[in-house]
Amino acid sequence: MARNTGRRARRGDASREQLQQGSPSPAGRASAVAIVVAGPADAVPLINSEPAGSVIELVWLDGGAPAEQRAMEAAVAQAKRRGCRFPGEPFLLYAADGNLTGQILDVLHEIEPVRVRTLDPDPAHSDFDRERKLPIVSEPAARGQVARSTLRAARRYQLAVGTPVFVDCRRAGADPALPAAACSRYPRPTQWLLTGKDGRLSAYLPTAAGVVRWTEGRTEAEGWSGPELLQGPELMPALTVLRGPEGYAYLIGLSRTKRKDSGSDVEVVYAAQYQTGRPIGPWTTVGNPNAASWQMARETGFPVATFDANGVLHVFVRNFGHSISVRRQTPKGRMAGWEALGGLRVADELVAFPAAQGGVHVVARARDTASAGHFFQQDVKAAWVENRRIPVSPYPGSLSVAPEGGVVRFRYAGSNEVCVWWPGAQVPIGLGGPEGIGPVAGVSGADIQGWGCTVLVREGTGGVAAIGAYPDGRPDTGVWWEESGEPSVVPPAAAFDSRGRVVIATVGMDGTLRVARQQLGSQGLEFTPWTVH
Incomplete structure (x- = not known):
């Protein structure tokens, strides 16, 4: 035809x-x-x-x-x-x-x-x-x-x-x-730049055909290799990238498999990369909390995950009923059954991070109001606790986990200003930066003239990367934002290289990777010119 x-x-x-x-x-x-x-x-x-x-x-x-x-x-x-x-x-x-x-x-x-x-x-x-x-x-x-x-x-x-x-x-x-960025069916990637166990950087991004990877060479003179399409199932166009406690990279997504009768099965899947630049491990299914009905399962939200203080993996999704379902590893390394948290009806926007006592926290944007809910578990044996009275009013598509650990960033729904909040805080702290849209990435512990600082990166005007910093643990001191580079297809990401320098990465509108490195010893926070790979 x-x-x-x-x-x-x-x-x-x-x-x-x-x-x-x-x-x-x-x-x-x-x-x-x-x-x-x-x-x-x-x-x-x-x-x-x-x-x-x-x-x-x-x-x-x-x-x-x-x-x-x-x-x-x-x-x-x-x-x-x-x-x-x-x-x-x-x-x-x-x-x-x-x-x-x-x-x-x-x-x-x-x-x-x-x-x-x-x-x-x-x-x-x-x-x-x-x-x-x-x-x-x-x-x-x-x-x-x-x-x-x-x-x-x-x-x-x-x-x-x-x-x-x-x-x-x-x-x-x-x-x-x-x-x-505020109404994508599948969330845009945030922490997609990771440092491997050998100190080399890898960039992982979702594309139409699956996950593509750029890999830093063993020396700066080698540059980067890629983009390389990683083998795997048919994935929906989003990706959660997570660095495990042992330093491995974990890739988490949604696969879609056509059924023999009709429709498609949608499942949460994950794979791990153990060595920088090497092939990834096999993709393992985590299933779907609504697996009994493929018509219901296809509506499952995109997964987020975290490791708790004991190295146990927890995977969260928004289920068919618009509440949160979680599945975690057992002591033997297998996955326990799905557990529904109930409570607040949430949108497809979750973030998860470990609790100091050994459990985990989840913050989710509410489905019907400009608010958010906080779910936490002190340890894997404790019951889940829900708190809907948190001072978090996120603009859609802006929730992210902060690099300091135990901290959430979001854009305030009323002004689009970047804010930071942590469990127990009575009010969020504003960091400025109302330009642009989407989540904020970054690293903590960066060396700026001998001071330990948190460096943040976000989308600014027209998708151009905006970079800011403040002393570690002192977001109240304020942030000066400066835009750098060209518009990016994806939100900018940040990580440390093998020399402890902050590296900012974007993807140009032509689909090529762009990288800028911190210049140590300079007056303030300065970066090299952007290089294209």
């Missing part, structure tokens, strides 16, 4: 006049973003959240009603005013021809995108049929169909061309005014 790969006018010459902006330069083509949706109205919030300078290619299944077209045209005009470019008319897919995945794949080969943005492949249920024991999803079926086909096509495209493709799925039902 033929695939529709040619450009299609949306409706008459007006669409050509509205969207045509000349041919992009080679550099522009390398940084193109493909927005693949069911119809023009679905494209509007994705266009609105694209940063200045983006090269946007539109792909949809249905031309939509006149009102949808007008809304899309207004979004395009606004995007052009902030410097975005639209190289040509939208691609129009044809459901009647079948093989949507093949059609989208052909489009991706023509567009050559570094980024792909689409809809929610597994939207949450709006009701539940108790007689049939099945969730009821009110989201139009075409949206999920296009999203799932896009994920498959992006995976095949990356495997064919061999370069990373970064995918973002916008959560169904999200506020149209929210930026992309």
Whole structure:
């Protein structure tokens, strides 16, 4: 059956006049973003959240009603005013021809995108049929169909061309005014740069085809190798990266396996890397708290994890009922059964960290209010305790674990300012930095003129990395933020190299790794120029 790969006018010459902006330069083509949706109205919030300078290619299944077209045209005009470019008319897919995945794949080969943005492949249920024991999803079926086909096509495209493709799925039902980072179905990576046991750095990032890795050479002169696609199951486009107590890197994600009858099984999986640059270990399944029903299991949130003070792994997910489920290792190293914490109905935004007494803490953004809940366990034998009265009001997509340990960072919902809070604190401490969006990463114990300091890195204006610092344990002294580098596809990350220098890493809009190192002995906190790998 033929695939529709040619450009299609949306409706008459007006669409050509509205969207045509000349041919992009080679550099522009390398940084193109493909927005693949069911119809023009679905494209509007994705266009609105694209940063200045983006090269946007539109792909949809249905031309939509006149009102949808007008809304899309207004979004395009606004995007052009902030410097975005639209190289040509939208691609129009044809459901009647079948093989949507093949059609989208052909489009991706023509567009050559570094980024792909689409809809929610597994939207949450709006009701539940108790007689049939099945969730009821009110989201139009075409949206999920296009999203799932896009994920498959992006995976095949990356495997064919061999370069990373970064995918973002916008959560169904999200506020149209929210930026992309605040309503992604799968969270953006935060602590994706890790120091191995031998002192070398590795960068792990989720892409359409799986996890890609860059590895630091044994000497600075060797540079970095990668990006290398790691072997593994078909993963959804997100990744939790965790450094274990023994210094190994743990990669945690959601796998999706097609069932023989119908639907797909979604499971939490993890793998470990024991030596820098070597192949990772086998991917092990942790299962799904709603495994009895694949229709319910597909809605599972993205996992987070932590090791407690005794080295026990704890894995947390948001379950079908919008509460938290946890599974942990037994003393023999196996995984115990899933345990539901109940209580607060939470969004798909959790962070976990160890407690000093040997247990763990979890902070979760509430589903229906601008607040958060705190769950903790003093040790593995103790009951879970819930506290909903914590002074944490996080902007969506901003929760992260602080490098000091036992501390949470977030952007205050009312101002977007970066804040820090720890269990027991009566109020959070503001750190400034209301520009940008998303979580904050960093390291503690950095040497700045002989002082131990915490260095933070976050997205600033237009996705450019913003770097700040304060004396260890004294966030109340304030933070001066300074932007550096170019816009990044992912939030910036930080780690120490083998000489104890802070290393900041980003990924340029062309998909290449960029690294800057701290200059020890300088006056203040200074970094080398960015190097591209």
